[in-house]
Structures are given as structure tokens and as C-alpha cells.
Amino acid sequence: xxxxxxxSILLVEDDHDFRDSCARWMQRKGHHVVxxxxxxxxxxxxxxxxxxxxxxxxxxxGMSGIELLQRIRDDSIDLEVVILTGQGTIxxxxxxxxxxxxxxxxxxxxxxxxxxxxxxxxxxxxxRRENKQLKAILSRTQTTAKLVGDSDAMQRxxxxxxxxxxxxKPVLISGESGTGKEVVAKAIWRASHLADQPFVTxxxxxxxxxxxxxxxxxxxxxxxxxATSEKPGLFEVANGGTLLIDELGEMPLSLQPKLLRVLExxxxxxxGSHKERKVNVRIIAATNRDLSDDVKKGTxxxxxxxxxxxxxxxxxxxxxxxxxxxxxxxxxxPVEWSIDAAARQAMNEHSWPxxxxxxxxxxxxxxxxxxxxxxxxxxxxxxLLHHEGKTHPTDLPHRLSxxxxxSDCLDDVAKAHILYILERENGxxxxxxxxLGIHRRKLYRLxxxxxxxxxxxxxxxxxxxxxxxxxxxx
Numbered sequence: 001x002x003x004x005x006x007x008s009i010l011l012v013e014d015d016h017d018f019r020d021s022c023a024r025w026m027q028r029k030g031h032h033v034v035x036x037x038x039x040x041x042x043x044x045x046x047x048x049x050x051x052x053x054x055x056x057x058x059x060x061x062g063m064s065g066i067e068l069l070q071r072i073r074d075d076s077i078d079l080e081v082v083i084l085t086g087q088g089t090i091x092x093x094x095x096x097x098x099x100x101x102x103x104x105x106x107x108x109x110x111x112x113x114x115x116x117x118x119x120x121x122x123x124x125x126x127x128r129r130e131n132k133q134l135k136a137i138l139s140r141t142q143t144t145a146k147l148v149g150d151s152d153a154m155q156r157x158x159x160x161x162x163x164x165x166x167x168x169k170p171v172l173i174s175g176e177s178g179t180g181k182e183v184v185a186k187a188i189w190r191a192s193h194l195a196d197q198p199f200v201t202x203x204x205x206x207x208x209x210x211x212x213x214x215x216x217x218x219x220x221x222x223x224x225x226x227a228t229s230e231k232p233g234l235f236e237v238a239n240g241g242t243l244l245i246d247e248l249g250e251m252p253l254s255l256q257p258k259l260l261r262v263l264e265x266x267x268x269x270x271x272g273s274h275k276e277r278k279v280n281v282r283i284i285a286a287t288n289r290d291l292s293d294d295v296k297k298g299t300x301x302x303x304x305x306x307x308x309x310x311x312x313x314x315x316x317x318x319x320x321x322x323x324x325x326x327x328x329x330x331x332x333x334p335v336e337w338s339i340d341a342a343a344r345q346a347m348n349e350h351s352w353p354x355x356x357x358x359x360x361x362x363x364x365x366x367x368x369x370x371x372x373x374x375x376x377x378x379x380x381x382x383x384l385l386h387h388e389g390k391t392h393p394t395d396l397p398h399r400l401s402x403x404x405x406x407s408d409c410l411d412d413v414a415k416a417h418i419l420y421i422l423e424r425e426n427g428x429x430x431x432x433x434x435x436l437g438i439h440r441r442k443l444y445r446l447x448x449x450x451x452x453x454x455x456x457x458x459x460x461x462x463x464x465x466x467x468x469x470x471x472x473x474x
Contacts, residue, residue, distance in 0.1 A: 007122045010051040010079070011035045012042040012068060014060045018107070022055075025111045031118075039063030039071070046077050048275055052122040055114070058085030058096070069099045076221045076230035078129070080121035082114070147180070147187045148331045149324035153316045157184065164311045165191035170263060172248075172308050173286040175315030178357030181286040184315055185244045194282060197241030200234050205247035213255055214271060216245075223272025235268055235279045242282045248308065249289035249300060256301045263307045283308065318352040318359065328356060332363050339366075339375040346377060350384045369434045378435050415450040418443070 009026060011033055013019040023033045034049065036042040040063060042054075054072070056065035063071075065083050072079055083096040086107040096104045102121040105114060147158060164171060165188045173181045182201065189199045204212055210224075218233030234243055245251070251259065262268050266278050285308050294300035318325065325348050329339060339347075343366075352358055366379040377385065418436065425431045433440040 005122075007031045007118050008050070008052045009033045009118060010042060010045060010049075010054040012037075012039065012054065012060070012065070013057045013084070014038065015057070022111060022114070026115065026118075029115060031115075039065075039068035042068060043071060043075075046072070046075075046079070047273075050277075051079055052125055053102075053118045054079045054081040055118065056081055056083055058083055066095060066099060069096070069101060073100055078125070080125040082117050082121055084109070084114075147183055148327050149321060150327065151321035151323045153321045154324060157313065157315060160313060161187050161191060164188065164313070166193065167311070168194075168282050169310045170282070170308045171284045171311045171313060172291075173284065173313045173315060174291075175286075175288065176317045176355055177288045178355035179315040179317055180356050181288075181315055182244065182246065184313060185242075185284045185286060188284060188313075189242045192242070192282070194241050198238045199242045199244070200238040201244040201246060202234055203246040205250040209252040209255070212251065213258070216255075217258065217268055218270040220270050220272035223270070227272070230270070233268070233270060235262060235281055236277065238281045239279045240281075242284060245283060245285045247287060248285040249287040249291055249294055253299060253301070256304050260301065260304045260307060263304075318355045322348065325352075325359070328359055329363065332360050333375075334367060337367060337373045337375070340377075342377050343375050343380055346380060346384050371431060371434075382437070414446070418446060418450070 009031055011019060011023055013022065013035070014037055019035050019037065023035045026033045034045060036045055039060060056068050058065040069081050069083070072081065080102045081100070082103045082105060083101045084105050084107055102124055103117045105117060147154070161184065171188060173184050175181050186199065189195060202215055207215060214231070216233050216235060218231050218236060219227050221227055221230045258268065262279065263283060266280055267276050268279060269276060291300050291305050295302045295305050326344070329344065329347060333339060347362070362381060362384065365381065366375040370376070370379045421432045421435050425435065429440055429443055433443045436443065
């Protein structure tokens with residue numbers, strides 16, 4: 001039977017005649033075969049090459065096939081193994097399977113049967129590797145988001161994405177924090193021919209130097225303290241797909257030559273390994289720094305900068321595309337929620353130093369604090385209302401304190417305002433605390449401080465009676 005796909009086989013057999021005849025037969029069938037006469041020779045070969053399947057003779061001088069299988073497993077070498085023996089027993093078969101062998105065949109066996117078992121072993125290997133890759137992708141890939149905005153600036157970004165997405169060249173996305181660089185990276189990936197391949201991310205600023213290297217390039221078992229098993233790096237996980245290196249400017253200078261080599265010829269090594277591995281990954285990098293300035297300062301390699309900056313994309317801050325704010329509000333506002341005109345105007349007039357990320361956080365906070373399914377000015381943080389002389393309804397005590405008012409005056413104003421809010425909210429302390437922008441426990445402490453006693457009929461404030469029911473402190 002002629003196989004549809006070639007199998008890479010490591011054949012370990014001390015019988016010279018059988019080894020040569022088996023290797024020649026498999027090669028005629030279109031398979032790649034590397035033969036070894038001993039277990040020690042096979043281990044040395046495994047350190048330099050990867051194989052789909054290993055075919056090991058059970059009984060060999062020096063190191064048996066079972067012992068070789070054990071060494072393979074101890075070294076975390078990813079290899080499916082078929083055991084051959086001329087003296088087959090049930091006990092030896094059970095032992096081989098317990099050690100992790102895929103199959104067990106007794107010699108002499110038809111070479112066509114051996115080929116069939118090698119194919120089955122190869123399929124198991126592929127399924128296992130794909131499963132590991134998918135798990136890694138699921139654990140490391142964040143949810144996707146849409147590129148939102150009709151401003152001229154975002155229209156230019158969208159058209160540029162359409163032009164650069166079909167290529168495999170590196171992309172460098174620049175822009176302030178929170179502008180949506182990862183969203184742009186995913187838009188490029190989704191518009192490319194790699195959209196059905198992995199999209200994997202790493203944030204260089206979120207990890208220490210040693211972990212960045214391990215995450216990107218992987219490591220061998222025993223490479224450093226705590227490396228109890230081998231681990232493929234993100235370059236291997238993303239092989240055939242796209243890798244987003246976020247906060248590239250934070251990558252340690254000592255690691256930049258390793259990244260440069262991957263960009264140049266696709267070569268990499270795991271930590272603790274001498275074996276070269278080839279990967280085919282499209283690299284998208286993102287940064288909120290001016291890397292050209294870092295090059296001048298000597299904190300970023302000039303050759304790496306030019307390698308990664310083949311297709312630059314600059315994402316403007318939200319303050320430079322204010323016409324997109326309304327669209328962003330509507331996009332991130334939960335279904336069936338609304339926002340009143342005053343709150344929408346305040347959000348449109350805000351400078352958004354935190355960009356889109358800040359806008360998202362404001363909406364999420366407001367939907368938690370709002371009494372109904374509508375966001376109002378009372379639900380927005382006070383920093384959104386400090387422009388053009390606007391004052392947040394709950395901000396008067398803070399403004400008096402900042403202007404140097406006495407503590408007695410401040411207490412009087414704060415007390416009056418708290419009682420007013422309580423009265424307006426019909427004594428509902430939870431709602432009142434939300435309107436005041438404080439925790440309910442703090443509201444209780446303030447009421448105790450102002451001697452608002454349980455069961456009090458009223459409190460006199462600035463000559464006016466502000467009723468406070470007995471339920472207020474319940």
C-alpha cells in the first residue's frame with residue numbers, strides 16, 4: 001500500500017541485514033528513514049532531529065528497546081514508538097505498552113504490516129500534537145473585538161489593514177496605551193490567509209525577562225530550576241499562524257538577537273537545547289513607545305527595528321478621533337441599555353487619556369452603578385465632569401476641602417449633602433452610597449460621625465428641616 005503522506009521514521013535495530021532491508025523497503029515507499037544500530041546512537045540522533053515514529057528492537061546489546069523507550073520518555077522526546085522482538089511474550093508486550101509504546105510486533109513480520117502500524121502511530125502523534133496546540137491556543141488567545149470608528153483616521157487604518165493583511169511580512173503597530181493595538185492585530189489576522197491558523201499573543205511587559213524567553217522559545221526538561229518537563233514555546237505553538245508580540249519595546253536587549261534570528265531565517269532553539277527548530281510564523285509587534293528613540297538610546301537593536309518595522313501601522317489616540325466616541329459608546333453599551341443626552345455629551349467632551357480602554361471601563365462601571373438600564377451623569381466618574389466648569393453632584397465636599405475650607409464648614413456641607421441625597425433616594429442607603437460614589441459602610445460611618453441617630457425625626461441644616469426617617473440607619 002502506498003501511503004498518502006510520508007512518515008519520518010527512526011529505525012533502531014542491531015541486526016544489520018534486517019535493518020538495511022527494512023530501511024530500503026520503507027524508503028522505496030516514500031518514507032524518510034534514519035537507521036541506528038544501538039540505543040545510544042538513537043538517543044544522539046534524537047537530540048538533533050525530530051521523527052514521527054520510532055521502531056525499536058526489543059532485544060539489543062547494551063540498551064534494550066524497552067530501556068531506550070524509557071530514556072525517550074524521561075527526556076520528554078515527542079515520539080510514538082513501535083516495539084519489535086523476535087521472542088515475543090505476553091509479559092514483554094504488556095511491559096512495552098505500559099511504558100508508552102504505540103504497538104508491539106513480533107519478528108518476522110511483513111513489512112507492509114510494519115508500515116501500517118507506523119502510519120497508525122504517526123496519526124496518533126499528529127492528533128496529540130494538534131490537541132496540545134489547540135489547548136495552548138485556547139489558553140493564550142483572548143476574545144476578538146471589532147475595529148470601530150468612521151473617522152478619517154480610522155478609515156485610513158482600515159484601508160491600510162486591507163492592503164497589508166494578505167502578505168506574510170512583519171507588522172509593527174504603534175500607538176498610546178488603550179488605543180486598541182491588539183484589536184488591529186486581530187483585524188490583520190482575520191483578513192489574512194492565515195485566519196484559520198493560530199493567533200497567539202504574549203505581552204513582554206507583563207513577564208520578567210526569564211519568563212519572556214521561556215514563553216517565546218520554550219525549554220527542555222532540566223534546563224533550569226523548576227523545568228520539570230519540556231515546554232514548547234509560543235513560536236512553536238503559533239507555527240503556521242500569527243504571533244502578536246505586545247509591548248515589544250519592553251523586550252530585554254539580551255533576547256532581541258534571538259527574535260532577530262527568527263525573523264531572518266525562522267530558526268530558534270529551546271532553552272537548554274542544542275537542536276535547531278524551524279518555525280514559519282507571521283510576527284505582528286505592538287508598542288506604545290517610540291522605538292526609533294530607543295534605538296538612539298541604545299535600548300533597542302537597530303537591525304531588529306528595521307526587521308520588524310516592515311509594515312508600520314499607527315493607531316491615533318481617541319482625542320484625535322472624537323467623532324468615533326458615539327460609535328464606541330453604542331458598540332460597548334450592553335444590549336437594552338441606554339445613555340441619556342447629558343451623559344453622552346460629557347463622554348464626548350472628555351479627553352480620554354486612557355483611550356478606548358478607559359471608555360470601556362467607564363461604561364462597565366456605569367452599568368454597575370446605574371439604578372435602571374440607563375446611564376446618567378450620576379453614574380459617571382467625576383473626572384469626566386471636571387471640564388468647562390462642570391462640577392459633579394457629589395464633588396462639593398472635595399472641592400471645599402481643596403480650597404482650604406475649615407473642617408466644621410466641610411462637615412456641615414457634607415452632612416447636608418448626604419442627607420439631601422438620602423431624602424431624594426427615599427432613605428435607600430445602597431442607592432445613596434452609589435450616587436455619592438462611596439461604599440455603603442463608609443456612608444454608615446459618616447452618618448455616625450454626623451450624629452444622625454437612629455429614630456431621629458429631623459436634622460436642621462442651614463435653617464431648613466431635612467426629614468430623615470427612622471429607616472435611614474436600619
